[in-house]
Amino acid sequence: MQPEAVEMELRVNGSTEKVKVLPNQTLLEVLREKLGLTGVKEGCGEGACGACTVLVDGLPRRACLTLALEAEARPVVTVEGLGKRRGLSDLQEAFIEKGAIQCGFCTPGMLISAHHFLQQKENPSETEIRTQLGGHICRCTGYAKIVEAITFAALKLQEQKESSHAS
Numbered sequence: 554m555q556p557e558a559v560e561m562e563l564r565v566n567g568s569t570e571k572v573k574v575l576p577n578q579t580l581l582e583v584l585r586e587k588l589g590l591t592g593v594k595e596g597c598g599e600g601a602c603g604a605c606t607v608l609v610d611g612l613p614r615r616a617c618l619t620l621a622l623e624a625e626a627r628p629v630v631t632v633e634g635l636g637k638r639r640g641l642s643d644l645q646e647a648f649i650e651k652g653a654i655q656c657g658f659c660t661p662g663m664l665i666s667a668h669h670f671l672q673q674k675e676n677p678s679e680t681e682i683r684t685q686l687g688g689h690i691c692r693c694t695g696y697a698k699i700v701e702a703i704t705f706a707a708l709k710l711q712e713q714k715e716s717s718h719a720s
């Protein structure tokens with residue numbers, strides 16, 4: 554027998570949405586199919602590739618392994634919520650500027666993880682950046698440009714902090 558759908562509230566990218574979900578439905582399915590947030594990608598569907606990474610309560614989570622109901626009333630951020638009010642975030646710009654995107658399938662998950670990482674870590678070393686990318690698979694870029702983009706974004710963030718302290 555099919556389980557019954559229940560209504561829940563999802564707080565995604567600053568908006569609250571009421572959706573009906575099945576108890577066994579993943580956050581990934583609900584974000585993509587009910588809310589149209591197709592920036593969240595399904596790669597492996599089993600927690601191995603990182604393409605579906607979103608923030609839940611400020612922490613990176615694999616949306617393919619998270620039940621939608623687990624995210625009830627907790628803030629969720631997808632790649633669609635990373636940009637500034639008008640346009641892309643500095644990190645997103647850095648990915649473009651450094652050529653860190655080819656097919657782009659891994660990019661949303663990489664951006665979410667890197668965004669979280671740069672909030673925790675100022676001036677990360679290359680090794681630290683590579684370590685934090687450990688749970689993400691990119692089949693196109695060879696990772697070097699992604700590391701370069703994150704390094705560049707970290708420098709930019711640092712400069713912005715210094716100039717805001719100086720002013």
Ligand code: FES
Pocket residue numbers: 594595596597598599600601602603604605606615616617618
């Ligand atoms: S689709 Fe979730 S980790 Fe691969």
Ligand code: FES
Pocket residue numbers: 653654655656657658659660690691692693694
């Ligand atoms: S850019 Fe294609 S998988 Fe990473």
